[in-house]
Every structure is written in C-alpha cells, then in structure tokens.
Amino acid sequence: MAKLNKKKVKELRDSLTLQPKSVWEQASPAQRREIMALGEQYKRFLDQAKTERLAVEAIKKAARAKGFRQLKPGAVGKRFYLEFKGKLLALAVLGRRPLRQGLRLLGSHIDAPRLDLKMHPLYEEQELVFLKTHYYGGIKKYQWLARPLAIHGVVCTAEGRTVEVHIGDGTEDPVFSLLDLLPHLSRRSQGEKKFSEAVEGERMNLLLGTLPLDAGAAKDKVKLAVLQELNKRYGIAEKDLISAELELVPAGRARDVGLDRSLVGGYGQDDRASAFASLQALLEVKNPAVTAVALFFDKEEIGSEGATGAQSRFLEHLTALLLQSAGQPADYLSVSRCLAASQTLSADVNAAFDPDYPEVHEKRNAAYLGYGVNLTKYTGHGGKYGASDADAEYVAWLRGVWDRAGVVWQAAGMGKVDEGGGGTIAKHLAIYGMDIIDVGPPMFSMHSPFEICHKADIYSSVQAYLAFYQAPPMKGGRGLA
Numbered sequence: 001m002a003k004l005n006k007k008k009v010k011e012l013r014d015s016l017t018l019q020p021k022s023v024w025e026q027a028s029p030a031q032r033r034e035i036m037a038l039g040e041q042y043k044r045f046l047d048q049a050k051t052e053r054l055a056v057e058a059i060k061k062a063a064r065a066k067g068f069r070q071l072k073p074g075a076v077g078k079r080f081y082l083e084f085k086g087k088l089l090a091l092a093v094l095g096r097r098p099l100r101q102g103l104r105l106l107g108s109h110i111d112a113p114r115l116d117l118k119m120h121p122l123y124e125e126q127e128l129v130f131l132k133t134h135y136y137g138g139i140k141k142y143q144w145l146a147r148p149l150a151i152h153g154v155v156c157t158a159e160g161r162t163v164e165v166h167i168g169d170g171t172e173d174p175v176f177s178l179l180d181l182l183p184h185l186s187r188r189s190q191g192e193k194k195f196s197e198a199v200e201g202e203r204m205n206l207l208l209g210t211l212p213l214d215a216g217a218a219k220d221k222v223k224l225a226v227l228q229e230l231n232k233r234y235g236i237a238e239k240d241l242i243s244a245e246l247e248l249v250p251a252g253r254a255r256d257v258g259l260d261r262s263l264v265g266g267y268g269q270d271d272r273a274s275a276f277a278s279l280q281a282l283l284e285v286k287n288p289a290v291t292a293v294a295l296f297f298d299k300e301e302i303g304s305e306g307a308t309g310a311q312s313r314f315l316e317h318l319t320a321l322l323l324q325s326a327g328q329p330a331d332y333l334s335v336s337r338c339l340a341a342s343q344t345l346s347a348d349v350n351a352a353f354d355p356d357y358p359e360v361h362e363k364r365n366a367a368y369l370g371y372g373v374n375l376t377k378y379t380g381h382g383g384k385y386g387a388s389d390a391d392a393e394y395v396a397w398l399r400g401v402w403d404r405a406g407v408v409w410q411a412a413g414m415g416k417v418d419e420g421g422g423g424t425i426a427k428h429l430a431i432y433g434m435d436i437i438d439v440g441p442p443m444f445s446m447h448s449p450f451e452i453c454h455k456a457d458i459y460s461s462v463q464a465y466l467a468f469y470q471a472p473p474m475k476g477g478r479g480l481a
Helices: 006-016 029-048 052-065 187-191 221-234 238-243 269-284 314-325 332-340 392-405 426-432 455-470
Strands: 079-084 088-093 104-109 114-125 128-136 149-156 162-167 205-209 244-250 255-257 263-266 292-297 343-347 373-376 409-411 435-440 451-454
Touching: 029 052, 029 255, 029 263, 029 269, 029 455, 052 079, 052 088, 052 149, 052 269, 052 292, 079 314, 088 269, 088 314, 104 269, 104 426, 104 455, 114 221, 114 238, 128 221, 149 238, 205 221, 238 244, 263 455, 269 292, 269 343, 269 435, 269 451, 269 455, 292 314, 314 332, 332 426, 343 426, 343 455, 373 455, 392 435, 392 455, 426 435, 435 455, 451 455
Parallel strands: 104 292, 104 343, 343 435, 373 409
Antiparallel strands: 079 088, 088 292, 114 128, 114 244, 128 205, 149 162, 149 244, 255 263, 263 451, 373 435
16 A cells, blocks of 8 residues: 555545534634623523523523414414423424424423422421421432522412412522531441432431520420411411422522633533523524424423423424414324424433543543533433434434534533443433434533533534524435325
8 A cells, every 4th residue: 555645644534534623612703702692691591490490481581582472272473382380391483394294393301400398398306497308300419418508489378379489599598508417427427338328318408497486485486486487478387388399409690610711500500501502592593494393391300200291291282282373284193293204302411521530431432521512322321221312314414414504513422331321301202203312512510519511512502403493304204104
C-alpha cells in the first residue's frame, strides 16, 4: 500500500472519523449570547416549576400567551392544550398533513425525586413537632438531610375546598429541614452501616415547630400550636392532611455554577430540562407539515404508573380529540393508525461522564457535558432488559434531520453494561408501534437535590427538538396497514 501524505491522511480523518467538538467551540458570537440568554430563561422556569402541578401551570401560562386554547370537542383552531388532573399536559400545533398519517411527538416528564407526606404525618415528640415523610423516586437519602427544604402543594378538604400551600421559597419565608446526626455520635448508628442503609426512611422526619400553645399542661401543646397556625393560615385541620398532596423540595433558586457561568445548578432538572426545551421548541413551531405535539407526563420517576403517567390512556384520548378537531374520523382504528405512523422523541436526560468516577462509565459510549443534546438508541439494564430500542432506519433519519439543521449532538448510553442503567417513558409509548428514541441533555449529579447541566446543552436540545418538529415527513410507510 502506497504511503499517504499528511494532507491525504487529514482528508481521510475529516471525512471518515468522528471528531466531536463542543457546542461552545462551534457557536458564533451571536449564538453564544443566545445560549446565555436562554440559560436565564431556563433558571426562571426551574424556579417556577418545582412540582408537577407548578410545572403544568408554568407551561400552560406560556402556551396561552402564544395563542394556545383548550382542546375539547368542537374546538376550532390550530394551537391547542389539553390538561388532565392538574399534573399532565399536552400542547399541539396542527400540521398540514392529515393526522391519520402520523404525529411528531415529544414526551418529557415533569415529576422529580422528592419527599411526600404520609397520610398521618403530624406528631409531637419531646416538645418538637415533625412531619413524617415518604420518599418519591430514586434518591440517595443522605442528600436530603440537614438542608433547607420548602413545602409546595395542595390540601383538599371534605367540604370541596382546595387550598394551595407554598412555604420556603419566598424571600421572607421560613424553611424546613430533616435532622442529621453529628459525626461524634454517628459511628455505629450510621458510619458502620452499608451506604444504602445509613439513613433509614422512617427517620426522615421534617422538623416543623417547637413553640407550645399557651395552655398550661395540655397534651401535645406544640402540636396544637402548629395546628392552630395551619388553621389560621389555611383553614384546615389535622384530618385534612389525609387528602393533601404536599411535596418537600429543596428551597432556593436555580443558580449559575462556575466562574464562567456556563452551568446551571438546581433541583428537578431531570426531567424539567427536557420539558423546558420541548416547550421552547413547540412555541416556535408555526405551520408544520406534520402535527407537532409536546407531552408533559407525571409519575415517570416511579415507573410511569397511574392516571397521569405515560402508561395511562391519555395519549389515545388526546389523539382522538385532535382527529375530531381536524374533521377526521376518530374511531379506534384511526387512532391506532395515527399513533403507529408517528415519530417520537422520549425527551429525557442522560448521565454525563464524571472524570472522578470513570469506572462506572464506558468513555467511548458516554455523554459529555457541553457537547450537545444526547441520543440514546437503547435504554434498559444488563442485556437490554426493560429497554426501548430504536431501529436503524429511524436513527439514520434523525441523524440526517439534525445534520441538515446544524444541530450539535452526540450519541451515548448510560454507564457500563454491567453497572446499572435505567428506563424512560419510551418503552411505554413504543407499544403503539411508533418510532421512538431517547434524546435529551447530559447531566451531573442526577437525582440529587442540586443537579448540574450545561447551558449549551439546553440550547442544543431546543435546536434538536425544533428541527425534529420542522423536518419533512419520513419517506416510506412505517405505520400499520
């Protein structure tokens, strides 16, 4: 074989090999300003959307400001929203093609790991009043101790009142906390136990108050004082806590991280980073060829169960209403054909390569912070159990869409094959026969109270989702006959 000169070797390398570059390296000065401005908008969204109910309200407010109206039988227009139980929302922009030929769907989730209250949470012990909690989703329990927490949610009374509760994020609000042991006393109680057992769920009780009711030797006089204050503020009694949805989340605002302010740190970015990017992309869609839909699901962190999760029948109901609003048949067969002919992105985050823990990553197939939105062809664990696995035709089509639009993207899995893994809503939507793949920004410290992402990856996610919405129809029949 003839020896190649340096110029030819460079040509071959440039044309045949992958040479990743960060979003920032490829961004123009104008794009860099856009990235930083979008980061400010993103932080405001995180502060407004600390629970799934608050996220629905923030998304719905933004959609209404852009002319979206409620989708219901007989609704007329092109831009709609559909809300369900205050914790699940869909936005849609009707396209030029008949809906029976499929949708462009983006599905993210707006729930995040947190602490919920038990049904009988309030108790007094040694003149201290606590709330008993039950953690929601996959957390490292020690991360929730000895840190300021806020309470957000609703209390519903038997008389039909719904009372909103928001304490801990206002500038003059008190905050709350779970107590931790000092190191001088924790050697046996915590230090000698397995990492996963050092903090027991039943000890994760929220300190609520200490001042007693001025009532002499009354039993549970601190608890009575707390109940009196709750009744004064919200008109509720202890029995109303049975029908409450009060969530304990980290108090405080999302913040810039790093001297260069390139990163965002804050609670709930898995998966409100993808929800924010989905919202921004859909709001920019004007007159798409294919109907564009953004789905904001609840309950992903506990398996997408329940009426507001991705395993519910909400998507079928939404599709039937969209068909009906477009004057097309909305029977079972029409809904099935529409969904099977659809292209979908499961918009969810992935773990970024952490150089302090290289042993859990496979660096040739890891996502890197700042290198753009990440495509995850398959999820699951071990031998792809519990996976959604996109086919080659769909991956190739999506690559072409992004490359033509100038999107900076990368492809990666989550960790080493035998190390762990995880699932998303993708497998629950794949049952309809649609094309689906996971796409979202990489992230540090996932499932912690202070997750970290790169502003450039949020920008790249918006660009990727917008290009997906605006791409021309896929060629060839990929739906049901």
